[in-house]
Amino acid sequence: MLKLIELTKVFGTRRALDSVTLDIADGEFVGIIGRSGAGKSTLIRSINRLAEPTSGKIIFGDRNILALKGKALRQWRADCAMIFQQFNLSGRLDVLTNVLIGRLQKRGTLPSLFKLFSEQERAAAVATLARFDLADAALQRAELLSGGQQQRVAIARALMQEPKLILADEPIASLDPQNSEAVMDALAAVNQSEGITVLCNLHDLDIAEHYCRRIIGMEKGKVVFDGPPSGLDRATKQRIYGQDLKAA
Amino acid sequence: MATLSDLVAASGPDHGRGAIAAFEADRASHARRWWLFFGLGTVLFIVAFSAAAYIADFDLGRLLLGFPQMAEFLGRSLPHLEWAKLGDAKTVDGSLAYWFYAWPKWLSLLWESIEMAILATALGGAAAFLLSFVAARNIGPNRWASMFVRRLLEFLRTLPDIIVALVFVQAFGPGAAAGVLAIALHTTGALGKLMSEVHENIDMKPLEGVRASGGNWFHMIRFGVMPQIMPNFFSYALLRLEINIAAAAAVGYVGAGGIGQELVIAIENLRFDDALAIITMVIALIFVIDLTSERIRHSFIGARR
Ligand SMILES: Nc1ncnc2c1ncn2[C@@H]1O[C@H](COP(=O)(O)OP(=O)(O)OP(=O)(O)O)[C@@H](O)[C@H]1O
Ligand SMILES: [Mg+2]
Numbered sequence A: 001m002l003k004l005i006e007l008t009k010v011f012g013t014r015r016a017l018d019s020v021t022l023d024i025a026d027g028e029f030v031g032i033i034g035r036s037g038a039g040k041s042t043l044i045r046s047i048n049r050l051a052e053p054t055s056g057k058i059i060f061g062d063r064n065i066l067a068l069k070g071k072a073l074r075q076w077r078a079d080c081a082m083i084f085q086q087f088n089l090s091g092r093l094d095v096l097t098n099v100l101i102g103r104l105q106k107r108g109t110l111p112s113l114f115k116l117f118s119e120q121e122r123a124a125a126v127a128t129l130a131r132f133d134l135a136d137a138a139l140q141r142a143e144l145l146s147g148g149q150q151q152r153v154a155i156a157r158a159l160m161q162e163p164k165l166i167l168a169d170e171p172i173a174s175l176d177p178q179n180s181e182a183v184m185d186a187l188a189a190v191n192q193s194e195g196i197t198v199l200c201n202l203h204d205l206d207i208a209e210h211y212c213r214r215i216i217g218m219e220k221g222k223v224v225f226d227g228p229p230s231g232l233d234r235a236t237k238q239r240i241y242g243q244d245l246k247a248a
Numbered sequence B: 001m002a003t004l005s006d007l008v009a010a011s012g013p014d015h016g017r018g019a020i021a022a023f024e025a026d027r028a029s030h031a032r033r034w035w036l037f038f039g040l041g042t043v044l045f046i047v048a049f050s051a052a053a054y055i056a057d058f059d060l061g062r063l064l065l066g067f068p069q070m071a072e073f074l075g076r077s078l079p080h081l082e083w084a085k086l087g088d089a090k091t092v093d094g095s096l097a098y099w100f101y102a103w104p105k106w107l108s109l110l111w112e113s114i115e116m117a118i119l120a121t122a123l124g125g126a127a128a129f130l131l132s133f134v135a136a137r138n139i140g141p142n143r144w145a146s147m148f149v150r151r152l153l154e155f156l157r158t159l160p161d162i163i164v165a166l167v168f169v170q171a172f173g174p175g176a177a178a179g180v181l182a183i184a185l186h187t188t189g190a191l192g193k194l195m196s197e198v199h200e201n202i203d204m205k206p207l208e209g210v211r212a213s214g215g216n217w218f219h220m221i222r223f224g225v226m227p228q229i230m231p232n233f234f235s236y237a238l239l240r241l242e243i244n245i246a247a248a249a250a251v252g253y254v255g256a257g258g259i260g261q262e263l264v265i266a267i268e269n270l271r272f273d274d275a276l277a278i279i280t281m282v283i284a285l286i287f288v289i290d291l292t293s294e295r296i297r298h299s300f301i302g303a304r305r
Helices: A040-047 A070-079 A095-106 A109-113 A119-131 A147-160 A177-194 A205-211 A234-241 A243-247 B004-010 B017-055 B060-077 B103-135 B143-158 B161-172 B176-199 B205-212 B217-254 B259-268 B272-303
Strands: A002-011 A014-024 A029-034 A055-060 A080-083 A165-169 A197-201 A214-219 A222-227
Touching (some): A002 A040, A014 A040, A014 A055, A029 A040, A029 A205, A040 A165, A040 A197, A070 A080, A070 A095, A080 A147, A080 B205, A095 A119, A095 A147, A095 B205, A109 B217, A119 A147, A165 A177, A177 A197, A177 A205, A214 A234, B060 B272, B103 B143, B103 B259, B143 B176, B176 B217, B205 B217, B217 B259, B217 B272
Parallel strands (some): A029 A197
Antiparallel strands (some): A002 A014, A214 A222
């Protein structure tokens, strides 16, 4: 169980997160929607501490996340794998090494700096790539793959972390519809078969309704909707998306 | 088709007039500031240049008068060569072999200079490599460490290697070690500063990816930064090697090993033709190394595409 308690993040005078309180059960697939600037990225990045919240609490199991430091913090980051809009792979490295970056936290610094990963880790990496139809690309440079392929490499990297949850910040915003579907299917499969909790920022309401059993709507740093997609009526959508919806 | 005036009309009730006026004012103030800096810069440059010329006692007339003397000096160092005897044995005055009578010794000293340069580039390059990551503002582990290392690199870079070599010769006695150390220090400063600026222009997304996977600082450098900068590093290190070969030949002048020492002896004994022979060899070597290293460097950069 992931608990956010009155989580607040202030940038200068702007409250990017304004007292957000949420409970997220293990195994949920949660979509976070909202207008540009609503605080979706800040919420996701606060959870794995790529952004430092100004106040509030994050509790996972018996861990007080905001108090973690050093090795414990890196362990937490490994536990909640992150998927980025721009994939954030190391483009000049081959695909396999990118996937193995997911193992870094589990290894001593020195061996991993020389790219010494165990046979078992390499096997798992290749198997995971095969699961996403990418085994052939294992030794190619990551930057040569298409966007959708790169994002699936990023999901493979995330799985190698043996994460308890996956945080995805607009994973499909820079992909075409076909690639978007492949990536969302991959996330859904991971959620189903491994039972990994998924928190996913999405721009596209249709996609959110299709894949997520729970939707959180944000506006100006506050949670303004929390429930199943069926609970999203026209007025709520209007509130969350404002003029965007009318234009669409 | 939308014309430009359609675009302006579509921008709102005041036809974008407010925005356009504000922009034009902004642009004018930018332009004014630019001209101010440019004018001020030009004036400062002229003042500084004149002051420097005055202080250095720069006198064009004297410089021109100096040319005949230089020609005379060059004339004295020209070897005695005779066309018919060029290929003769080294006992015959007028042959090439007579001019380059000590070439095996010079070649071995030249080789010592090359070895000094390679060693100094390797040592200084390694130190520069490690320090550059700390010095880079975007990836340094903390602000104070970055600032400290940056100042240190700047300091090392401003030390002229020949003067440092002179100090080391006083401290450790004459020999190649003093020269290697002096050049290595300068290399650390120059290459470290250059690389830290290369790091500051990298794409930060891969680093965030590594950090989000639980990687530590060393992991971020190894898997996020190094793949992006290695071709550049090798290319700059080779360029530094070229520069260091010239430097290694020069530090011998103060007794820090290599071919330079032989040059001093030749000049002190007024053997100007020997000096010219040595200088010819050094220039030929630097020329060859420049050509080959340029090829290698281009292949590094080419490999990136
Ligand atoms: N590093 C930062 N420095 C200053 N302000 C920031 C920073 N990051 C985010 N903000 C501000 O915080 C608010 C929330 O930003 P956030 O990126 O979380 O929005 P978002 O919902 O992810 O929007 P988008 O859909 O455009 O990605 C915005 O007003 C933004 O300008
Ligand atoms: Mg965002």
